[in-house]
Amino acid sequence: GNSVTQMEGPVTLSEEAFLTINCTYTATGYPSLFWYVQYPGEGLQLLLKATKADDKGSNKGFEATYRKETTSFHLEKGSVQVSDSAVYFCALSDSWMDSSYKLIFGSGTRLLVRP
């Protein structure tokens, strides 16, 4: 079945450090891929998405490239800020075998950025 695997957290970085959060997926069809962010005490917000191979999603300095050959969608940011501290979820939507466009989430990676 479809699944998403994320690197274990927490990830602790100093401000202005480079961020990578790894995400790999398994899908039977041609999924769309998403990164959602959850700030403390809040719901899920879409950070970025990519809908086909080699697409790059970007937002607020974050980027992720849809790599079909490695089934990956790693999240990167060149210089993190304290305000980026949150939990990041990688997710996919694949209607190949499903009757809806439900999202399948990874386990989430907590990021803590220290001043």
Next chain:
Amino acid sequence: EPEVTQTPSHQVTQMGQEVILRCVPISNHLYFYWYRQILGQKVEFLVSFYNNEISEKSEIFDDQFSVERPDGSNFTLKIRSTKLEDSAMYFCAIQQGGLQETQYFGPGTRLLVL
């Protein structure tokens, strides 16, 4: 970005009681979803709803759960007889439709079953 509200924001209930969680999308969308997140765990799909009927449900969504759009705007999740393990954050999501379309999440309802 479409706005989605959920009520209540928090609910505490006794085991065996019925609870109704409400989702109010501000704009018209075609697809509605419920997800849940047990504390510290991943977000899990419960059910999707399209054209006034369930289009898909997960193994979690057993006979204790039901969904409906009673008045064409609110989208509700009912748990008939809550169990301790139903304690979680419940998120509603809306989507215009299509594999590439974004799902927009509400702020969630935190349910605690005692």
